[in-house]
Amino acid sequence: MNKFKISLLTSALLASSAAFAQVTAITNAKVHTLTDAGTLEGATVVIENGTITAINPASVKADVTIDAQGRVLTPGFIGSMNQLGLVEVSAVAGSRDAGDDKAGVDFDASPAFNPRSSLIPYGRKGGITQNVVVPHGGKSIFEGLAFVVDLSGEFNSVLKTRTALMVDMDASGSGSRAMKYKTLTEKLEGQQQKLSEKSKKDDKKAAKKPSQEELILTAVLKGEMPVVVEVERASDILEVLKVKEQFGLNLVLWGVNDAVLVKEEIAKANVPVVISAVSNLPTSFSSLHADLTNAGELERAGVKVLLSGFAFEGAHNLYQLRFDAGIAVAHGMSYEGALKAVSSNIADVFDLDGGKIASGQRADLVLWSADPFEFTTTLDKLWINGEEVSTESRHDKLRDRYTTDSDMPRAYTK
């Protein structure tokens, strides 16, 4: 189930046997490490058994050496807040597994994840190597649990489950948002109560097996599991910050088109935000401050910014994330900040291995012809967990079929 642990174990076993260890060195690259080491020119990165083993070692003994010729090496980018692998065609009900009326705190959609989805190779075209998949949920404000996958397309590509609890606190079509706060606080207070009672009770009663929901809420109350709250309006953001304070939550804010109004408070509370770089319309009365400059403004206020896709860029066009980052830069975000917003910041917030180029990190890497945010730039090579992965998708096969001359009907061109 937890592939990541298995792969660590596997690499440990492989490492003990030099025969299996193929060493790849990428030399002469412009490396955005996204660590304190900054950006290195003409650098060498060595990977072995899925892990980055050295940067600029004194000497390199590699089985495969790739001369980057000054091209740009970045960590694989990380998608988030979408339904990758849970929805193939949005309008086809039988291909949708991201939501359920009965979904609640303990809704884990990861068993429904399809690593063979046609969206995954297409996502790789944008240099996306991992993705935080989130459920749609159902009738409850608790939408379920996020999980993390890589984009290898392998059957073991779920890396981590129970990554975060998703909560929707945005205005709904009916009822009052005040009821949502009541629901949220009562749920958390209820679990707090159980935990304190449990500590007082005798051994026999305390031994009663807790439910999945209770286990999750306990992890949330201990700050072990992040809580991602979808919210837009500034006053709602402040209200959610109060809930964080009251229960000691490990809070992540998502959506937050009005966040710039309360950026100091968000920074002070040390709460990261996930936003879309291209959201700039007042889509509702809760998001009147949506603007292309928001990513940069939040960054300058000291808020940790994560970028996720927007509407059609969601899961189907995950590849667009790098262009969104470019648009954020065009409107005032720092270049390094934008790189982090699509990689290391996401890894940090959701405790993933990846998103940085450093010794000991998982080898999710992308070699770009030039600036990864620019349209003219090509993705030249992509590694997921140290394996070089193809970026060909069925879209390429379709294009080739209809652009290749043949005497036979198109259906014979494969």
Place this chain on the structure above:
Amino acid sequence: MQKFKPTAIVLALSTVLLGCQDKGPQKEKVTIDKNPYPSTYQPHSSGSTLITNATVLTGTGELLEDTDVLLKDGKISQVGKDLSAQADVTIDAQGKWVTPGIIDVHSHLGAYPSPSVESHADGNEITKPNTAQVWVEHSVWPQDPGFNRAREGGITTLQILPGSANLFGGRSVTLKNVPSPTMQGMKFPDAPYGLKMACGENPKRVYGGKGVAPYTRMGNMAGYRAAWAEAAEYKNAWEQYDAAYAAGLNPDAPKRDIRLDTLRGVLDGEILIHNHCYKAEEMAMMIDLSKEFNYHSGTFHHGIEAYKVADLLAENGNCAALWPDWWGFKMEAYDMVPENVAIVDAVKNSCAVVHSDSDTTIQRLNHEAAKIMNTANQAGFSLKEQDAIKWITYNAAKSLGIEEKTGSVKQGKQADIVIWDRNPFSVYSKAETVYIDGAKVYDRFDEKYQAVSDFMLGQR
């Protein structure tokens, strides 16, 4: 092309009409006002502007370096090197790029405005499969903040379409993207009307879900055919009336039908078809349908599978208005290729257009075109900026029937112009100044030229 052959019903109808007429003094002639909501658009007062040393993309396949453009009396007065002209304002555009104003042939701004609350959903008359009687201009809210955002992205002209729930969704309207408290104040003078049609999944889902026709794709086709047959009879009845009246007779006018007025406008060649149609086989059938009833099938919008029938579209003179990359939201959008526009464009006499159908990507149609150009070049095409710009300027104007007026940087055309801070096909590019009919309507560095909608006033 096959001419319309009068059916037995039409002949019978004509006989009835002739039977009603008496020989007395003629009653007043009944005529239909084809323009009851006329444009009141007036270009903002403009002096002359000389833009110097720019890299100019003409929109018609040329890239001109170190070139000057003179805007005068609302028109592009001169384009050339080292113009000696004097102007009220001279802008040194060294290092900057100039393009025609960007045109989006597929927008719902104003009809589905921001904020997208219930009270604002005015784009889709989901009550009958044929609502050719509705005109989307009657739904446009000129205060939609999205118009201003689109102008900041260089959009000077846009077609507003009704939605795609119906076989016939209603009439479109083409607007100049100027701030105005009325729709008429934005209306592009003398632009032809469009008729929105929709193929495939939407009509059958909306009506089939209610257990009424169309329930299937064959039901869709049956619906179109019935409507065009009825429209042909209506057209014939009016022509009979006009002929009889001209002959000095005193006939009764046919009963006015607003729905059939629109379809007749298509048959008369005055209204252009804009057809939401994704799939190769459906586009081919819509072309045959147009031949059956003797009209032109116009522009196919969202043609995700246009690359499969690129030759057919070019042969028949259809424009194809396409996205770079939207896909997968329904089965008819599953076979996307990011090179779609480039493949369509590669055929002789083609008309490839990039459209948005989005209040967000309309702000960056240059980026949408850039994605296609670069993806296609990686797949072996050799497209340049001067090729890609056509998709969002000249070809778009052609799709709307306004290419004689706008869509290219050419002497005598309306001075709809964008100055970009760099190559507009860079992700970092931004429109700096936007002109419509020679009047500055947006300036990135001057708040005086940054319009704010009534809705946003005082909100932040």
